[in-house]
Amino acid sequence: xxxxxxxxxxxxxxxxxxxGFPLVASAADGMTILQKDCVTCHNLKGPAPQTLQALWDxxxxxxxxxxxxxxxxxxxxxxxxxxxxxxxxxxxxxxxKPGAKRDEVDATTLENHVALPKDDAIxxxxxxxxxxxxxxxxxxxxxTPGTISKQMGEMxxxxxxxxxxxxxxEPDYGGLSGPxxxxxxKRLQAEYMASYIRSPQAxxxxxxxxxxxxxxxxxxxxxDYLELLSKESGNEK
Amino acid sequence: MKNSKIILLxxxxxxxxxxxxxxxPADNYKTYCVECHGMQGNGKGVNIRDMSVxxxxxxxxxxxxxRSDAELxxxxxxxxxxxxxxxxxxxxxxxxxxxxxxxxxxxxxxxxKCKFGP
Numbered sequence: 521x522x523x524x525x526x527x528x529x530x531x532x533x534x535x536x537x538x539x540g541f542p543l544v545a546s547a548a549d550g551m552t553i554l555q556k557d558c559v560t561c562h563n564l565k566g567p568a569p570q571t572l573q574a575l576w577d578x579x580x581x582x583x584x585x586x587x588x589x590x591x592x593x594x595x596x597x598x599x600x601x602x603x604x605x606x607x608x609x610x611x612x613x614x615x616x617k618p619g620a621k622r623d624e625v626d627a628t629t630l631e632n633h634v635a636l637p638k639d640d641a642i643x644x645x646x647x648x649x650x651x652x653x654x655x656x657x658x659x660x661x662x663x664t665p666g667t668i669s670k671q672m673g674e675m676x677x678x679x680x681x682x683x684x685x686x687x688x689x690e691p692d693y694g695g696l697s698g699p700x701x702x703x704x705x706k707r708l709q710a711e712y713m714a715s716y717i718r719s720p721q722a723x724x725x726x727x728x729x730x731x732x733x734x735x736x737x738x739x740x741x742x743x744d745y746l747e748l749l750s751k752e753s754g755n756e757k
Numbered sequence: 758m759k760n761s762k763i764i765l766l767x768x769x770x771x772x773x774x775x776x777x778x779x780x781x782p783a784d785n786y787k788t789y790c791v792e793c794h795g796m797q798g799n800g801k802g803v804n805i806r807d808m809s810v811x812x813x814x815x816x817x818x819x820x821x822x823x824r825s826d827a828e829l830x831x832x833x834x835x836x837x838x839x840x841x842x843x844x845x846x847x848x849x850x851x852x853x854x855x856x857x858x859x860x861x862x863x864x865x866x867x868x869x870k871c872k873f874g875p
Contacts, residue, residue, distance in 0.1 A: 572780050613788070613791055613796075622802065679844070681844065682845040685804055719851070730789075730836075730848060732847055733848070
């Protein structure tokens with residue numbers, strides 16, 4: 521009886537690998553990698569920090585709503601070739617020091633993200649995309665694919681809303697305490713960007729991004745602008 | 758008997774801690790203000806290089822004494838535009854409670870070592 525079961529499993533594994541689907545291993549591997557290598561810096565279960573101390577202790581972005589946030593294809597690519605998204609790391613204040621003209625990022629305190637082999641990146645991305653506890657927030661957003669001129673987008677982003685105070689809109693222009701936004705359109709789902717701009721606190725109650733009560737019209741314009749930025753050459757990552 | 762007293766004491770401490778959602782102004786400053794106003798409160802934050810308007814130097818007693826506590830409260834809660842200043846100063850009303858903002862205005866007075874008025 522035991523032998524028959526073993527044979528059956530062997531055949532199934534062989535069949536699935538011949539078909540190109542490593543059925544038995546894939547899903548488990550993604551979670552195993554996450555549990556083993558990612559949890560020391562990323563929160564996979566929630567909730568987001570509830571005290572400033574917990575906020576300061578956070579070493580990387582929370583991933584418990586990764587499936588509501590990221591684009592899968594970006595995750596697969598980035599995990600194999602990670603590039604810094606937060607110029608001053610997380611928590612930003614731990615990675616700055618007073619400089620001659622202004623506070624500066626202290627690069628010696630920043631650590632690079634580990635790179636994963638392709639199969640692992642795919643398995644981890646697939647597992648992360650299953651984490652969708654905030655479908656309710658996403659469902660509230662009505663974003664329609666649109667276009668905007670760079671000039672108008674910049675006007676809304678820089679002049680009307682002042683977002684460039686904290687975000688880089690190109691590799692060397694803008695603020696440093698928030699994540700760069702010139703790859704945001706490739707990195708993030710449109711509805712997530714809209715929802716986060718509408719209320720950063722709905723996602724992360726103590727985050728140092730303020731709620732600017734941006735109108736629906738301007739949220740649409742900002743999302744269009746961020747998508748435009750990520751398509752520009754020179755902003756490729 | 759002794760154990761139950763300890764449990765009661767621990768429970769009271771826990772309740773006191775959880776009721777105290779308010780953070781200190783110094784901790785709030787470090788989290789939300791330092792990015793632009795700087796680690797030393799001198800307006801030289803890590804974000805300022807490309808800003809069209811530079812953040813207020815909170816250690817500048819002369820400039821800070823021209824702002825009343827009410828004005829400081831308003832600009833923190835509602836942002837720069839609310840007092841005809843820059844959009845780059847955002848509203849923090851959805852981040853900090855009114856109590857925390859009041860505490861922050863007093864904290865700013867300790868940074869500038871100044872009061873409102875000449």
